Amino acid sequence: MRDIPVPAVPSRFPSLASVLRRRGPLCAVLVLATSCGWGVGEDADGSGAPPGAPVGVTAEAGSATSVHVMWNAVEGAGTYEVYRGRTLVKEVPAPHRMVDVTRLRPATAYAFTVRARDDDGRLGPRSREVRATTEAAVADDSAPTRPADAHGRAAGSRAVQLTWSAATDDRGVASYDVYQGGTKVHSVGGGQTAAVVTGLRPGTRYSFTVRARDAADNVSPASATVRLATPGSDDGRATAPTGLRAASHRADGAYYIDLTWIPPRTDGVVTEYQVQLDGRPATSLVYGGDAPRDRAEYSFYAGQEAGVTHRVRVRARLSDGTWGGLSQERTVTTGTGG
Incomplete structure (x- = not known):
């Protein structure tokens, strides 16, 4: 439960005992969070607590002008904000937990912190501060050898x-x-x-x-x-989009396939999907910072001939760089609307 600061009550206000005797509205007075019906880990509006502070934060100089910052995932995070000192320098979608901070000065010490923001816009506390010093500037046109x-x-x-x-x-x-x-x-x-x-x-x-x-x-x-x-088993079900629906429409003398689905509940927001048509990859779509969280939709060209039946499936690229499980397959026939 969050600690809720309780201001000192001036003596001109009635005592808590007298308020209780009058059975007045407790929330208007103060006292315990549970008296107002707030659950553990919830804000006063019942919407849940903001994300916690990121842990495992590290900073490593990548060159004379860049520092690589990494951190562990935070439950409930939709995006991460990376700060240099008190200046916000990067916003990172939740599937990613690392970033290169660039355009820095050579041979200079920097301090970094990370904060998590949830999908409702609530910003969590800062991580612990980590420091890194960029490399000294050099005139160099030769790349290192291959590891x-x-x-x-x-x-x-x-x-x-x-x-x-x-x-x-x-x-x-x-x-x-x-x-x-x-x-x-x-x-x-x-x-x-x-x-x-x-x-x-x-x-x-x-x-x-x-x-x-x-x-x-x-x-x-x-x-x-x-x-x-990696050992173990993963049938992909937990990472597959659900609720896939497929229909078709005609526009400008051609037919298009219209898809909607529910994004998988994975670590962070999915920003890339692959659409498979008749068992083969047909197209990919990549979202920016506005990646859908509750319902995704996509429409793509399917040809000019009516009455052609296609099989469609969708899968998401996960934060570890791999493709998740495929959704259930749906069939759609051009010119029929579904």
């Missing part, structure tokens, strides 16, 4: 540990960036040759690569791909 001997192992059903041999650079390696597929998911300092990537799914195959970065932001070629599978 060699990259390999890894599963560290439980939701994490993997990666290791590699140090890259070389004429001015020194500032950091290493870890990619899952084509998405950057982690970063460590130039003196480290190992990383643990968390937030993965059980029973899922992943592909990782590592790139070295120097202080001038020159990036090496990718390491050899490390392919790993």
